[in-house]
Amino acid sequence: MHSKRSQPRQHHYLPRFYLDGFCDPAVLGREGKSVIWVYEKGKSVRRSIPGKEARERDFYALEKDGARDIQVEEWLGTVEQHVAPVIRRLRDVRYELSPAEREWVAVFVGTMHMRTPAGRKLMETRVGPAASRAIKEAAKDLDAFRSLFQSISIPVDPDFDLEDVRKGILEGRGDIISERLDFKLASMIHVGRMEAEMLLGFDWQVVHADGSEFFLTSDNPVVSALWEQEGGMTYFHMGFDVPGVDIFFPLDRTLCLRMKKGIEPGPCRVPDRGIRYFNKATVICAHRRAYAAKQSVKLEKLFNRHGGKVPIESVQPMWKGKPI
Numbered sequence: 001m002h003s004k005r006s007q008p009r010q011h012h013y014l015p016r017f018y019l020d021g022f023c024d025p026a027v028l029g030r031e032g033k034s035v036i037w038v039y040e041k042g043k044s045v046r047r048s049i050p051g052k053e054a055r056e057r058d059f060y061a062l063e064k065d066g067a068r069d070i071q072v073e074e075w076l077g078t079v080e081q082h083v084a085p086v087i088r089r090l091r092d093v094r095y096e097l098s099p100a101e102r103e104w105v106a107v108f109v110g111t112m113h114m115r116t117p118a119g120r121k122l123m124e125t126r127v128g129p130a131a132s133r134a135i136k137e138a139a140k141d142l143d144a145f146r147s148l149f150q151s152i153s154i155p156v157d158p159d160f161d162l163e164d165v166r167k168g169i170l171e172g173r174g175d176i177i178s179e180r181l182d183f184k185l186a187s188m189i190h191v192g193r194m195e196a197e198m199l200l201g202f203d204w205q206v207v208h209a210d211g212s213e214f215f216l217t218s219d220n221p222v223v224s225a226l227w228e229q230e231g232g233m234t235y236f237h238m239g240f241d242v243p244g245v246d247i248f249f250p251l252d253r254t255l256c257l258r259m260k261k262g263i264e265p266g267p268c269r270v271p272d273r274g275i276r277y278f279n280k281a282t283v284i285c286a287h288r289r290a291y292a293a294k295q296s297v298k299l300e301k302l303f304n305r306h307g308g309k310v311p312i313e314s315v316q317p318m319w320k321g322k323p324i
Contacts, residue, residue, distance in 0.1 A: 011061070011073050013116045014054035014219065014291075017084045021252025022217055023050065024293045039283075039290040039303040053291065054219055056117070062182050072185045076115065083108040087251050090206055093267045097204075106199040109222060109249050109257070111192035118220040118287035123188055139169040198240045199247065202259040206251075207278070210269035214253035214293040216279050218286035223248040225281060236285050236310040248278060253293040284309045 012019075019036055027035040038046050038053060060076065062069040082104040089095045097105065113119055138145045145166050209215060225246045226235040238245045247259040256278055270278075279299075283290055284306050292299055 010055045011059035012055045015080045016050045019050035037292045041307045045300045106196035110196035113222040114188045114192040139166045203263045203265040205258040206267045207256040208269045209254045211272035213272040213275040215250040216292035217250040218290045220287040223285045
């Protein structure tokens with residue numbers, strides 16, 4: 001546990017170790033500095049460093065009894081500590097994930113879908129109302145309510161009596177609970193873990209860059225898509241439980257994780273054209289910014305034309321065939 005003096009105030013919704021993986025290797029070799037290039041619509045590409053990007057002050061903090069509570073930030077940090085070395089090992093095309101590593105990566109991807117500003121917005125507009133409906137339904141039975149509330153409240157424990165809360169919900173005061181910040185943060189983790197459970201049922205490919213192009217990432221890095229082969233249409237921000245959904249998650253500038261049922265699992269390589277295809281999908285699903293390992297006029301034009309083209313509001317999170 002951090003002391004009050006050492007508690008971090010700037011919380012990274014894209015971990016620093018993750019952004020390190022998208023730094024410019026040419027600048028690193030020439031200047032010995034970790035530099036990342038930031039793309040934002042209507043602005044010139046700018047040079048930055050991972051420590052100053054993808055962060056917000058007290059983004060995961062709570063106030064309890066007059067003190068700051070950063071349990072959520074610490075829980076996310078634990079996930080990051082387990083995943084960072086796994087991503088490094090995957091750069092070796094021969095490396096195979098152990099079952100435990102696969103579970104940690106699934107949790108990382110699921111929570112990365114929910115922990116960003118776009119994911120938090122999704123929780124507010126789509127998942128939050130669905131969670132409120134689930135609470136109201138569960139409140140009709142004490143055991144069901146206790147089970148649901150305890151599962152949602154990881155890792156934040158509520159400081160009020162469950163039975164009083166249940167009675168309040170039955171009397172029409174359930175919205176008070178869903179508006180609590182601790183409940184929102186705990187729900188963010190809960191939904192991320194539910195999505196991780198879904199991802200463990202997918203087939204996984206680790207896609208390696210096999211040319212001069214690099215993968216990029218964004219402030220909304222988990223891409224879910226559904227391809228309509230006959231009409232040539234692509235639908236983004238699909239729920240993980242939609243049949244045929246294709247999940248992409250850039251791991252670093254040379255690696256991308258693809259998760260889909262029915263694909264050939266294991267490592268594979270793609271040429272530059274394939275990387276540009278992945279990158280365009282990442283740009284389309286970005287919230288505000290993309291982060292890349294090179295300064296490029298083509299990427300700048302791509303982001304200005306397609307950046308954030310499909311808003312997060314279009315997503316419909318699903319769990320076992322039903323909205324979350």
